[in-house]
Amino acid sequence: MxxxxxxxxxxxxxxxxxxxxxxxxxxxxxxxxxxxxxxxxxxxxxxxxxxxxxxxxxxxxxxxxxxxxxxxxxxxxxxxxxxxxxxxxxxxxxxxxxxxxxxxxxxxxxxxxxxxAAPPAADTVLRGRLRIDPRSRRVLLGERVVEVTRKEFDLLYLLASLPETVVSRRDLMAKVWAEDGTNSSRTVDTHVSTLRNKLGDGDWIVTVRGVGYRLGDGTDV
Missing domain, CATH: 3.40.50.2300 (Response regulator)
Known part of the structure; x- marks a missing residue:
């Protein structure tokens, strides 16, 4: 190392x-x-x-x-x-x-x-132009590298690993922020908002009102 x-x-x-x-x-x-x-x-x-x-x-x-x-x-x-x-x-x-x-x-x-460390068995997730590599912890949108923080990556990769699945805010908190002791759903919303800005146009992260979030396909909202 x-x-x-x-x-x-x-x-x-x-x-x-x-x-x-x-x-x-x-x-x-x-x-x-x-x-x-x-x-x-x-x-x-x-x-x-x-x-x-x-x-x-x-x-x-x-x-x-x-x-x-x-x-x-x-x-x-x-x-x-x-x-x-x-x-x-x-x-x-x-x-x-x-x-x-x-x-x-x-x-x-x-x-x-x-x-x-990224899980050794984790696979790269491809969703349209979006590529999420857990080994290098890199996010690419087409040819553009999207610079994300550790928590932003974990959040995005979790959603991408569960295609067509709506993940509740509570589950996101439990899986991404468990070790931090954070329990505010506003933390999730803030990270989602930042990720959307970084990913640019398109519904890469879709809000399911009253439930949580799921990964979209990048089609303009």
Missing amino acids: RVLVVEADEKAADALVGRLGRHGHEVDRVDSGRAALNAWEQADLVLLDLELPDLDGVEVCRDIRTRSSTPVITFTAADTALDRVLSLQAGADDCLVKPYCYRELLARINAVMRRT
């Missing part, structure tokens, strides 16, 4: 890079937020310290998440809930407080990678 370490403290970065390398990972290291935004696309996992010399680490995390489902684990030296909450709200998959136990970090890395 290729890991990007974003850490301004050279001593801490060298120690972490060395340990990850000894566990068989390919590791790249950068020491600023701008460098991270130029390097994260090559990584399978980003380990991001929130204290960076140029950019707010929370904003770096948010920028990555809006463009990709690449797993992100953040680190904070502040032993308060605020940094952890902000980074999780920005899309981080986990957050550790420094100093942390390296074995705990490895355990959390393994947990995050299991949680975010």
Whole structure:
């Protein structure tokens, strides 16, 4: 696995890079937020310290998440809930407080990678011009790549995996947001609205009033 370490403290970065390398990972290291935004696309996992010399680490995390489902684990030296909450709200998959136990970090890395990995038996779904690939977690509409977040992908893939089936908001919440403890149907509606904007014209996601949603065929409404 290729890991990007974003850490301004050279001593801490060298120690972490060395340990990850000894566990068989390919590791790249950068020491600023701008460098991270130029390097994260090559990584399978980003380990991001929130204290960076140029950019707010929370904003770096948010920028990555809006463009990709690449797993992100953040680190904070502040032993308060605020940094952890902000980074999780920005899309981080986990957050550790420094100093942390390296074995705990490895355990959390393994947990995050299991949680975010596409199911090995999952198949690519084709629906007209829409192609949804769970292995690469890519969505294509014709030749255009549709940039989606992790939750948007999970939501779209679930609907696409159940053709002609109306999925209730409750079932969407249970299957897509189960680990987050989110229970507001407004969350589903917001993600559906964002997906519709990204997919463009056509009824790719059809509202069944009073029930939920189903995948459409892209025909103009």
